[in-house]
Amino acid sequence: MSDDILDLLCSEQHSSSLAFAREIRSGVTQHTQRAFNLLFRTQSHHPSRALRFKIAEKVARVEQRPELEHWYRDHAPSEAPAESEHQCNEVYRFAERIIASPIEGEASYINALSEAGLSDDEIVTVAQLVGFVSFQCRLLTGMKLLQGVGRTERSEPPVAGRWLRHSTTQRGSSAPTRFTREQLAWEPWLAPRSSEDFSKEEWESLSHHGQTGSLYFRLLGRNMPVLEQRTLIDRGIFYTPGGLPRGERELAATVTSRVNGCIYCASVHSRKAVHFLKREDVVDKLLSVAEGGVLSTGQDSRTAAIIDFAGAHSMAPSQASLDDIKRLKDAGLDTLELLDLVQSTAFFSWANRLMLTLGEPRTLQ
Incomplete structure (x- = not known):
């Protein structure tokens, strides 16, 4: 099995300027793969490996990276997730919400995972996993573009997204309502x-x-x-x-x-x-x-x-x-x-x- 999944999916030619640039930034490649190994190849952290692969497959689908979606599907453990159907559904719902629109994140989503029986450690691992696969998808898209593969152009220039304007936090603290350079x-x-x-x-x-x-x-x-x-x-x-x-x-x-x-x-x-x-x-x-x-x-x-x-x-x-x-x-x-x-x-x-x-x-x- 390749020690560099992105290289495998890009079919990168090692004589290319991209390969040379990635060698200069080899620390990023190595630590990205080590993070992947911890999230997907270890048995020591819950949730179950089967659920972790299902989450990754769903994230890659939302991010429209079919080659990564297929990779996670093809390499997933053969057994079903150890978690209950209710726990799996809550995790899938959480993952789909935050990958498509992270600004939609709310404390109630975290509470729903807790009420479904996930521990705090498991919830943090799920959030890290979703964020990691988002990162991985964008690395793959970027590498493909640098190889001349991808969408030719976009129809509209990128715009500022929505942000929360609640004046107080969940705990009642004062919350910022605008973007600022203040600490x-x-x-x-x-x-x-x-x-x-x-x-x-x-x-x-x-x-x-x-x-x-x-x-x-x-x-x-x-x-x-x-x-x-x-x-x-x-x-x-x-x-x-x-x-x-x-x-x-x-x-x-x-x-x-x-x-x-x-x-x-x-x-x-x-x-x-x-x-x-x-x-x-x-x-x-x-x-x-x-x-x-x-x-x-x-x-x-x-x-x-x-x-x-x-x-x-x-x-x-x-x-x-x-x-x-x-x-x-x-x-x-x-x-x-x-x-x-x-x-x-x-x-x-x-x-x-x-x-x-x-x-x-x-x-x-």
Whole structure:
């Protein structure tokens, strides 16, 4: 069995410029495959492997990646899921909701999973699994486009998605109602692990990445092996030298968060984009676009091409096209830079689905 499923599905020629770029970013490839192995090949984490493959198949179908859908169907365990029919149906309903429109995530969906008998650890694993396959689908779509395979063009420019405008959170805290570069906090809908619940090695892993105080990371720590690989994927995409300038990677993360309606992620990564780009005007213009407005309005040609690609690639399913790739190449992006843009956008399609479905942002008071 291949150690690189995306390579297998792309039938990639190893002499290609894409193969060379992926070799430069080999850490992302390796940790993506390790995350896959943890989610689909281990027996140690519930839910059952059979249910995990069923979820992945459904996600790939919604994302319109038939080759990945068929791969999960063909490699699924022969036995039926160990969970009850009611539990399976609740999990399928949750997965389909958050993959198609993560902004629809509500605490009631998490409560429904709990009431169906899933543990907090299992719910976190299901959310990670859905986000991971969303990420995997966009990596596959992006790689195909870089090989010249995919939709020729899109009919409309990508627009800002809907976002929540509730003035208070589920717990009654003050909630942000607009996109902002201000620092925000985040409230989980499930209990994060307490510091005492982590082993010494797990706590050191969180500490190494400066995340011991993060409720988000301590919640995702309910499946610590997957969190560790996901963190290393993040580092491989956003912290590696060369390729797409860091500010434009952060801009792509912000664009994805605008499409999906994730105010919290947009606040974090818009600040980083300003820091690295040294262009407040670019970022503030993006944040100020009204719901349904064209995201690239008023931007220079290179920035508009990046925003349009990231916006289209963030949709479910991805609407990114060969025309988008041509515009990016015309703007001067080479294959490594294009791969960085694909990966940055794909990763935040994963991140947004965790942030929007496991909790919600609140203002700092």
